[in-house]
Amino acid sequence: VRVLGIEGTAWAASAAVYDADRDDVVIESDAYQPESGGIHPREAAEHMHDAIPRVVERALEHARESHDGPATEPPIDAVAFSRGPGLGPCLRVVGTAARALSQALAVPLVGVNHMVAHLEIGRHTSGFDSPVCLNASGANAHLLAYRNGRYRVLGETMDTGVGNAIDKFTRHVGWSHPGGPKVEAAAEDGDYVSLPYVVKGMDFSFSGIMSAAKQAVDDGTPVEDVCYSLQENVFGMLTEVSERALSLTGSDELVLGGGVGQNARLREMLAEMCAQRGAEFHAPEPRFLRDNAGMIAVLGAKMYAAGDTLALEDSRVDPDFRPDQVPVSWRVDEPE
Ligand code: ATP
Structure with missing residues (x-):
């Protein structure tokens, strides 16, 4: 076929x-x-x-x-x-x-x-049977798991998608689209500064953290520090809810989907969390x-x-x- x-x-x-x-x-x-x-x-x-x-x-x-x-x-x-x-x-x-x-x-x-x-390609390339999936893409961010004939949304963003949130921040600092890879590169030279961290049950929100990140840059905080902290908080939020989704479903398989999944720091956090709880983690190759x-x-x-x-x-x-x-x-x- x-x-x-x-x-x-x-x-x-x-x-x-x-x-x-x-x-x-x-x-x-x-x-x-x-x-x-x-x-x-x-x-x-x-x-x-x-x-x-x-x-x-x-x-x-x-x-x-x-x-x-x-x-x-x-x-x-x-x-x-x-x-x-x-x-x-x-x-x-x-x-x-x-x-x-x-x-x-x-x-x-x-x-x-x-x-x-975005989810099924991870299931296909991993060979996992029934994974939880974190979709971290431009216009979306959610956790999905299969039950009784549907993929159920276990948790999701309450405002913008994760990539779009990052792209809005980079537009504010004058970087060209797409912003995700530029934040990833700048974060390598950054130190942690305090930014909001917003998880409500199984849902998360990016608008407050992005406003605070823009404000921090306007107030003179080095952009590398803001990029580093943005990644730590945003990806920490996604990792926390992914862990809770694994725990709630009893699944020991996690797959990643979406363009933000190309980020090495996000993959590292998810892989570490999975290793700690004895779960398997799979991120498809970037072209997928x-x-x-x-x-x-x-x-x-x-x-x-x-x-x-x-x-x-x-x-x-x-x-x-x-x-x-x-x-x-x-x-x-x-x-x-
Ligand atoms: P959707 O699939 O929800 O329709 P989309 O069409 O915007 O989203 P994707 O290709 O899934 O597209 O994701 C694009 C997003 O991925 C952009 O917001 C971009 O900034 C982000 N992105 C790309 N590379 C990286 C990276 N290395 N780190 C973080 N974000 C990244």
Whole structure:
């Protein structure tokens, strides 16, 4: 089975082909880089419009080259696309491209939840059976675990996503988008200064800590110290709630998902916490952490194999698509 995946929820125009028989993924991506400030939804959608045909064509080229069936057969068995959550104008471009391709090649359409894809790629590459997942991405931050046919949200941000919070701070200090890698580099030379730490039960909040971080820089605290402390507190909060999620579910497996998961300090804290409680920790390689169509194609193949395809008339995109809205068709429930 081979599935073409198309991703385009925010900044990454991406297409991939996943060959399930060989467990092989080829990803073609084209990133939108804002000239100034953060991601502008209209500009990002224009980027999708421009780049999606290019990346899809390149991915299809790989599929054709490695296709050993008759030339009259389509080189893929299904088209999977990111249905949401994400920026509406971007999602609509991707949805239109996916529908057109599925019609032109006469193959089924699969609608993938982007957050569940961030989680499932970690489950796929780790081989873990039923992990807790920390999704630490740009626009989101939450802990998910599977129970009775759904991925349940155990804890989440009460305001912005974790990457977006960091990016807002770096815009304030005049650094270009994306801010996460710049904070990570600056933190290497920093010392700890006090910043808020906000965990409420299983939820967490970033807005207070980001305001305090901006204020600290304005008041003359070295930016390296603020970056270091920001990472310690924000990642400490995510690690605390991840530990509580492991404890509550009884799971001894944690996977990381999302672009902020590329951060070495976050991975170090999570790995240490897991080691201390005898749990296993897995972070997928960076190309699967940031937004990418590989994760859409891999989950798309599992959904396709389970018969979880979409009729054209039911395939509209959903900017607010939550992970717990997805009936998990591709996992077989074990009797309790
Ligand atoms: P979502 O998946 O929620 O739609 P998104 O589309 O913004 O989010 P991702 O690719 O998951 O995208 O994550 C992008 C975010 O990751 C940006 O906010 C960026 O600053 C952050 N990021 C990238 N590298 C690092 C790093 N090394 N440390 C911290 N944050 C990072």
